[in-house]
Amino acid sequence: xxxxxxxxxxxxxxxxxxxxxxxxxxxxxxxxxxxxxxxxxxxxxxxxxxxxxxxxxxxxxxxxxxxxxxxxxxxxxxxxxxxxxxxxxxxxxxxxxxxxxxxxxxxxxxxxxxxxxxxxxxxxxxxxxxxxxxxxxx
Ligand code: HEC
Ligand code: HEC
Ligand code: HEC
Numbered sequence: 001x002x003x004x005x006x007x008x009x010x011x012x013x014x015x016x017x018x019x020x021x022x023x024x025x026x027x028x029x030x031x032x033x034x035x036x037x038x039x040x041x042x043x044x045x046x047x048x049x050x051x052x053x054x055x056x057x058x059x060x061x062x063x064x065x066x067x068x069x070x071x072x073x074x075x076x077x078x079x080x081x082x083x084x085x086x087x088x089x090x091x092x093x094x095x096x097x098x099x100x101x102x103x104x105x106x107x108x109x110x111x112x113x114x115x116x117x118x119x120x121x122x123x124x125x126x127x128x129x130x131x132x133x134x135x136x137x138x
Contacts, residue, residue: 035115041107051090056105068124071098098130107133 039054048054056063057070074096077083086093087101094101106112109132117123 035119037115038108038111041105043105043107047090047092047105053090055090057087057089057101067102071102071126074098074101098126099133103133108135109133110135 044054058066063070078096084096086095088094094104103109113124
């Protein structure tokens with residue numbers, strides 16, 4: 001084998017490895033990137049317009065860690081204790097409800113709840129009974 005052929009083979013080999021490996025590099029960012037959550041629903045935009053602020057039931061960090069617990073508490077209060085007192089957030093009243101509370105603000109279930117749950121590989125079974133918000137098909 002002549003030397004310059006060896007060079008060609010080497011270049012070919014490098015190109016081959018680069019092409020072969022590229023799907024991994026291209027996917028790496030996707031797999032690692034945190035999901036970008038959207039807070040631009042009509043209800044939240046309205047809230048920002050009226051008050052200049054946006055708020056959840058509790059501060060963001062608390063919500064991130066404890067939202068399942070809040071839902072459990074709400075369900076127990078409503079179903080076991082019959083306590084349907086509304087909660088007030090920045091002057092607006094919301095039902096202690098999955099469909100009519102959380103999802104009133106987070107009406108973008110796909111871009112919010114689902115996005116994070118898919119990322120974390122969690123699958124809440126709630127939607128077998130509770131009705132998910134109607135959304136534009138994306
Ligand atoms: C087998 C059906 C079923 C499943 C699954 C289910 N629920 Fe419910 N849930 C109900 C019913 C029925 C009520 C009573 C509705 C009422 O009286 O307003 C209710 C009420 C609630 C309420 C209080 C009122 C309301 O309208 O939202 C909360 C909060 C709630 N569920 C949360 C959850 C969560 C969170 C999950 C998933 C972890 C879940 N539920 C799964 C059937 C179900
Ligand atoms: C009044 C509208 C409203 C209601 C009702 C509401 N949220 Fe939120 N939620 C928000 C807003 C606005 C933020 C962003 C808060 C911020 O930026 O400080 C948020 C943040 C969150 C976050 C944190 C997201 C992150 O950045 O990691 C979670 C999780 C969440 N909400 C879940 C829920 C659940 C579950 C319910 C029902 C128990 C609920 N929210 C009810 C408006 C609402
Ligand atoms: C920032 C990420 C994030 C967002 C946004 C988020 N969740 Fe979650 N959720 C989680 C994680 C992580 C868990 C699992 C926690 C655990 O197992 O301790 C979870 C668990 C839950 C559970 C309990 C499921 C079970 O089977 O025990 C419910 C119900 C739930 N989420 C509802 C919601 C709803 C409704 C929204 C949108 C309004 C939402 N979550 C938005 C991260 C998120």
